[in-house]
Every structure is written in C-alpha cells, then in structure tokens.
Amino acid sequence: MKKLFVISGSSGVGKGTVIKAFLEKHPYFKLSVSCTTRKKREGEIDGVNYFFISQEEFDKCVKNDEFLEWAEFSGNKYGTKKSFVEDCFRNNEDLILEIDTKGALNVKKIMPDSVLIFIAPPSVEELEARLRGRHTETEDAIQRRLASIKLEMENSKHFDYIIINDKVEHAVKNLEEIIL
Ligand code: 5GP
Numbered sequence: 001m002k003k004l005f006v007i008s009g010s011s012g013v014g015k016g017t018v019i020k021a022f023l024e025k026h027p028y029f030k031l032s033v034s035c036t037t038r039k040k041r042e043g044e045i046d047g048v049n050y051f052f053i054s055q056e057e058f059d060k061c062v063k064n065d066e067f068l069e070w071a072e073f074s075g076n077k078y079g080t081k082k083s084f085v086e087d088c089f090r091n092n093e094d095l096i097l098e099i100d101t102k103g104a105l106n107v108k109k110i111m112p113d114s115v116l117i118f119i120a121p122p123s124v125e126e127l128e129a130r131l132r133g134r135h136t137e138t139e140d141a142i143q144r145r146l147a148s149i150k151l152e153m154e155n156s157k158h159f160d161y162i163i164i165n166d167k168v169e170h171a172v173k174n175l176e177e178i179i180l
Contacts, residue, residue, distance in 0.1 A: 002093070002094045003094050003095075003114075004085070004107070004113070004115070005094070005095070005096045005114070005115050005117060006096075006097045006099060006103075006104040006115065006117065007019060007096060007097070007117045007118075007119065007175075008099060008101045008104045008116070008117070008119070008152065008156070009119030009121075009152075009165070010121060010127055010148070010149045010152045012121075012127050012128075012130040012131035013120065013121045013127060013130070014119070014130070014165050014168065015098065015119040016098070017168055018163075018168060018171045018172055018175060019031065019175075022176065022179070023096075025176070026179075028093070028094070029093075029095070029179075030088055030093045030094065030096065031096050031098065032080055032084050032085070032088075032097045032098070033047065033048065033049070033051060033084065034050055034051070034079060034080050034081075034098075035050065035051045035058060035078070035080075036050045036051070036052060036076060036077065037053065037054065037055050037058050037076050037078075038050070038076035038078070042136070050078075055077075058077050058079065061079065061081070065082075066082060066083070067080060067082065068080045068082045068110065069099070069103045069110070070103070071099070071100055071102045071106075073148065074141060074145055074148060075141075075144065078099065078103070080099060080103070094179075100152070101118070101151070101152045101155035101156060101159075104116050104159070105155060108158075116159040116160045116161070117159065117161045117163060117175070118152075118156035118159040118161070118163070119162075119163050119165050119171065120153070120156065120162055120163065120164050121164075121165060122166045124149060127149065128146060163178075
C-alpha cells in the first residue's frame with residue numbers, strides 16, 4: 001500500500017458525498033468497506049456500502065481478532081477488517097477509510113504514517129438541519145448522533161487536517177490538495 005488516508009466527520013456532514021466525488025475523479029483510490037451491525041438504509045447495498053452482519057457475527061470477528069479497529073457508534077458496531085487493509089498493502093493501492101474519530105485515532109496509533117482528515121460542518125445548527133432533512137433516522141437516533149458531535153469535534157483536534165464542508169466543490173478541492 002502506498003498510503004492510508006482516514007476520513008472522519010460528524011454524521012450528516014456530507015463526508016460521503018465529498019468522498020464519492022473525489023473517488024469519481026480518482027478511481028484508483030480504494031475505499032474500505034466496513035462491517036456493521038446497523039440496519040441497512042434504503043438504497044444501501046450489502047458489500048458495497050457496508051457488510052451488514054449480525055451482532056453474533058460481529059462478536060465472532062472481534063473474538064477472532066479480525067478487525068484492525070472497531071467502535072460502537074450510536075448503539076451500533078462498526079469495524080474495519082484487517083484482511084481488507086492487508087489486501088491493499090499487497091496490491092500496492094492507496095486506501096481511504098471512512099470511520100469515526102475514535103477509530104481514526106486508533107488507526108493512527110497502529111499505523112503512524114496514516115493521514116487523518118476531519119470533515120467539519122460549517123455550523124452545528126446546519127448539521128442538525130441536514131441530519132433531519134435526510135429522514136433516515138428516528139428522533140431518538142438523531143438525538144444520539146447530535147450528542148456524539150461534540151466528542152467528534154473534540155477528537156478532531158488530534159487530526160492532521162480539517163476541511164470545512166461549506167460547499168461540496170470546495171471540500172473536494174481541499175481533499176484533492178491534501179491527498180494528491
Ligand atoms: P453511518 O451509520 O452513518 O453509516 O456511520 C456512522 C459512523 O460510523 C460514521 O461516523 C462512520 O464514519 C463510522 N464508521 C463506519 N465504518 C466504520 C468502521 O469500520 N470503524 C469505525 N470506527 N467507524 C466506522
């Protein structure tokens with residue numbers, strides 16, 4: 001593997017959109033597919049967005065030490081498989097991980113050469129509006145996600161780069177400048 005980039009951002013910040021736009025322009029970058037116990041959202045595809053697995057399967061992977069890192073987020077578990085990262089090493093590919101800030105800081109400990117990038121909202125109010133506008137979460141889930149924003153912002157202080165996502169085009173350009 002040439003380089004590992006870890007991208008985090010509060011939920012609803014639009015990091016998925018920014019990463020997708022980047023990958024369309026630079027398709028030779030690989031995006032890691034994580035495992036999660038979260039329910040599939042409409043339009044998501046198993047094996048593409050995530051590997052959607054059961055609690056039991058997830059726990060088995062943890063027990064067998066199959067994850068590079070894993071974290072509990074908003075009541076669900078998410079993990080990056082070691083095998084995914086090792087395959088990229090073998091194939092000499094650049095890899096992007098889209099994971100939460102706790103996971104990102106853990107990866108940095110294991111792989112100090114990795115580059116941590118945080119995508120921040122222009123404002124927390126705007127983020128709340130975006131989260132609600134998505135209509136994919138219950139009120140309870142939205143409240144939990146809002147509560148996690150503070151922690152994510154705090155963790156981002158230890159990141160290598162912070163991108164403010166005021167406009168997608170700007171954020172993508174920023175990301176290109178950092179990565180390329
Ligand atoms: P969502 O449910 O919105 O897809 O993701 C919720 C959070 O989990 C996001 O911050 C996302 O980046 C994070 N996440 C996704 N996959 C992983 C993973 O493999 N490990 C960790 N630590 N976080 C992840």
